[in-house]
Amino acid sequence: MELNIVCIPGDGIGPEIVAEAKKVLNKVADKYGHEIKFKDILMGGASIDVHGVPLTDEAIADAKAADAVLMGSIGGDTNTSPWYRLSPDKRPEAGLLKIRKALNLFANLRPAYLYEELAAACPLKEEISRAGFDMLIMRELTGGLYFGERKTTTENGVRRAVDTLTYDENEIRRIAIKGFEIARKRRHKVTSVDKANVLDSSRLWRAVVNEVAKDYPDVTVEHMLVDNCAMQLVKDPAQFDVILTENMFGDILSDEASMVTGSIGMLSSASLNDTKFGLYEPSHGSAPDIAGQDIANPIATVLSAAMMLRYSFDLDQEADAVENAVRQVLKDGYRTGDIMSEGCVKVGCKQMGDLLAQRI
Numbered sequence: 359m360e361l362n363i364v365c366i367p368g369d370g371i372g373p374e375i376v377a378e379a380k381k382v383l384n385k386v387a388d389k390y391g392h393e394i395k396f397k398d399i400l401m402g403g404a405s406i407d408v409h410g411v412p413l414t415d416e417a418i419a420d421a422k423a424a425d426a427v428l429m430g431s432i433g434g435d436t437n438t439s440p441w442y443r444l445s446p447d448k449r450p451e452a453g454l455l456k457i458r459k460a461l462n463l464f465a466n467l468r469p470a471y472l473y474e475e476l477a478a479a480c481p482l483k484e485e486i487s488r489a490g491f492d493m494l495i496m497r498e499l500t501g502g503l504y505f506g507e508r509k510t511t512t513e514n515g516v517r518r519a520v521d522t523l524t525y526d527e528n529e530i531r532r533i534a535i536k537g538f539e540i541a542r543k544r545r546h547k548v549t550s551v552d553k554a555n556v557l558d559s560s561r562l563w564r565a566v567v568n569e570v571a572k573d574y575p576d577v578t579v580e581h582m583l584v585d586n587c588a589m590q591l592v593k594d595p596a597q598f599d600v601i602l603t604e605n606m607f608g609d610i611l612s613d614e615a616s617m618v619t620g621s622i623g624m625l626s627s628a629s630l631n632d633t634k635f636g637l638y639e640p641s642h643g644s645a646p647d648i649a650g651q652d653i654a655n656p657i658a659t660v661l662s663a664a665m666m667l668r669y670s671f672d673l674d675q676e677a678d679a680v681e682n683a684v685r686q687v688l689k690d691g692y693r694t695g696d697i698m699s700e701g702c703v704k705v706g707c708k709q710m711g712d713l714l715a716q717r718i
């Protein structure tokens with residue numbers, strides 16, 4: 359298979375971690391007989407330095423022409439970098455918002471998985487973490503409260519602010535379909551999270567999810583109120599497979615789910631549109647404090663590349679090979695500084711990439 363991948367190395371540790379993900383992908387291509395064509399584009403501070411803007415139209419055109427985009431991370435030290443003296447629409451993060459919009463990425467996926475070897479970093483009680491967990495939060499990314507009409511007024515000297523939470527059935531249906539499709543690649547369970555006891559938008563959400571569920575009789579669906587879900591994530595995270603939810607609930611729950619894994623350098627993510635196209639990136643930022651020192655953990659980016667193989671290319675066997683390589687490297691006792699524990703061997707970013715590639 360031919361894989362056309364656009365890479366956005368970005369800023370800070372971005373170029374270092376993307377280089378290691380490419381190394382692992384090249385090994386996958388060698389082993390399984392694929393041809394990968396990489397093309398790098400600039401975004402964020404790297405693009406500001408060269409073009410004066412965080413993302414050019416040419417870079418967007420390159421991304422659109424690819425099968426998938428693999429990104430490192432963008433942005434610098436927000437206190438000291440000159441990029442943050444620019445107006446908000448010229449700063450590094452504006453590039454990210456622009457590319458998400460241009461590519462119509464409405465579904466955000468964030469897996470939260472507890473590796474046995476890293477269980478000590480999990481902040482949950484041992485009796486809970488012992489069961490392990492392997493869930494994926496699917497968050498609607500382009501609708502709801504963050505995109506509804508908003509205004510602040512003053513009436514009779516009293517200030518009033520209004521935000522609007524709207525969803526139409528088509529927006530709900532397309533993300534629900536993604537959620538059920540992805541559950542089919544996992545353990546066939548969807549937990550749809552809403553606040554249907556209070557909100558009309560949630561009642562519509564629940565009704566549409568039930569309609570979509572009829573087309574997926576092999577997937578179990580359950581509905582959970584968001585307040586209960588926030589509790590269940592720390593009480594019994596093993597119960598979850600795919601958590602399907604709207605924009606703001608997903609924003610909060612996905613951060614909670616990542617926290618319970620305890621290791622930011624391990625968390626991948628994907629943003630998808632209604633084709634197979636996706637943008638894949640680690641959940642962490644550009645870590646300017648450790649950039650250029652060959653000490654960043656490349657695993658979140660490597661796992662994002664595995665998600666790309668699975669969701670954009672349907673190469674499940676190859677994605678399994680990458681995820682197994684990560685498990686094996688941890689079993690063999692190799693750690694980057696951020697996940698280091700006693701008795702393990704500390705390695706840098708490049709060496710971690712080599713060790714992962716060797717295990718494909």
Ligand code: NAD
Nearest residue numbers: 431432433434435623642643644645646647648654655696
């Ligand atoms: P951050 O995630 O970059 O760093 C937080 C802490 O975690 C730092 O101590 C860092 O050294 C460490 N860390 C992060 N990733 C690591 C890795 N792979 N290996 C080892 N340690 C790692 O968050 P921040 O410091 O708040 O943000 C830094 C910059 O990143 C800012 O400009 C921010 O806007 C940007 N950012 C970008 C994205 C994105 O591109 N999607 C996401 C979040 C933050």
